[in-house]
Amino acid sequence: MNCFYHPSVPAVGVCKYCQRGLCPECAAVVDDVLACKGRHEDEVRQLEQLTARNLFQSRRAGSVYMRNATFYGLVGAAFAGFGLWQLKWLGLQAGLFIALGVFLLYAAIANYLEGRKYK
Ligand SMILES: [Zn+2]
Ligand SMILES: [Zn+2]
Numbered sequence: 123m124n125c126f127y128h129p130s131v132p133a134v135g136v137c138k139y140c141q142r143g144l145c146p147e148c149a150a151v152v153d154d155v156l157a158c159k160g161r162h163e164d165e166v167r168q169l170e171q172l173t174a175r176n177l178f179q180s181r182r183a184g185s186v187y188m189r190n191a192t193f194y195g196l197v198g199a200a201f202a203g204f205g206l207w208q209l210k211w212l213g214l215q216a217g218l219f220i221a222l223g224v225f226l227l228y229a230a231i232a233n234y235l236e237g238r239k240y241k
Contacts, residue, residue: 124145126148136156198226201226
């Protein structure tokens with residue numbers, strides 16, 4: 123591949139924005155990637171900032187899932203424990219607590235698995 127702007131000069135890389143070949147003279151380095159010098163430097167910088175922001179957001183989403191998992195897990199265990207403890211006296215009503223507890227524990231596991239995807 124040759125430089126898009128100098129067809130006789132071999133390219134050293136491609137612009138991240140327009141994917142055209144660039145020779146050393148036309149290539150500008152923006153945040154460790156190449157851009158057309160004087161043409162797409164700003165665009166590539168924006169692209170890179172967007173990617174960095176997405177990474178940051180998904181990491182934050184991951185920690186939210188983990189926090190939900192902890193919360194659901196604790197509340198679910200409390201409900202299930204209370205239900206088991208009261209089973210003798212409350213009968214069917216205690217069963218509802220246990221069911222709610224199991225549901226919350228299930229939600230905790232689902233959140234935990236979802237949160238792990240972002241690691
Ligand atoms: Zn060139
Ligand atoms: Zn370009």
